[in-house]
Amino acid sequence: xxxxxxxxxxxxxxxxxxxxxxxxxxxxxxxxxxxxxxxxxxxxxxxxxxxxxxxxxxxxxxxxxxxxxxxxxxxxxxxxxxxxxxxxxxxxxxxxxxxxxxxxxxxxxxxxxxxxxxxxxxxxxxx
Numbered sequence: 084x085x086x087x088x089x090x091x092x093x094x095x096x097x098x099x100x101x102x103x104x105x106x107x108x109x110x111x112x113x114x115x116x117x118x119x120x121x122x123x124x125x126x127x128x129x130x131x132x133x134x135x136x137x138x139x140x141x142x143x144x145x146x147x148x149x150x151x152x153x154x155x156x157x158x159x160x161x162x163x164x165x166x167x168x169x170x171x172x173x174x175x176x177x178x179x180x181x182x183x184x185x186x187x188x189x190x191x192x193x194x195x196x197x198x199x200x201x202x203x204x205x206x207x208x209x210x
Contacts, residue, residue, distance in 0.1 A: 119146065124153045125161075132165065138172055139184040147187035154186055162192030 115123070124147040131137045131145055139150040147153055159161040166187040172180050 098136070117146070118140060119148065121153065123147075125157055128153050128157065128186075129163075130190075132186060136185055136187045138170065139186070140172060140180060142186070150184065150186070154184075154187060164189040164191075 127145050127147045128137075128142055128150065131142060131147075139146055154167070166189050168185040168187065169182045170185045172183050174180060175180050178181045
């Protein structure tokens with residue numbers, strides 16, 4: 084059997100498996116309220132955590148389906164300090180969820196100062 088015998092594993096046009104290709108026109112655009120892009124999920128998580136600690140269950144209900152991955156990106160790529168605590172919770176149907184994540188936003192990254200460009204003119208330095 085080769086790769087072409089399994090259409091669900093075949094590469095989509097453009098070389099990406101699964102058929103998803105980013106749309107350059109919409110990648111940089113503001114995400115819609117129903118968007119499930121990583122950017123939109125990160126923004127939902129930040130908005131929610133700014134109001135107080137949230138569980139992974141609560142964040143999923145807000146449309147952030149890959150909570151752990153998005154929180155890791157916020158920590159590693161964007162500099163947010165987000166603490167994870169393990170809790171037990173019960174959903175609206177009465178099911179117990181042990182070791183669910185409770186995320187707490189401790190600090191947000193500080194804005195970086197823009198580097199000053201210094202122009203040297205003879206012995207004078209002009210900022």
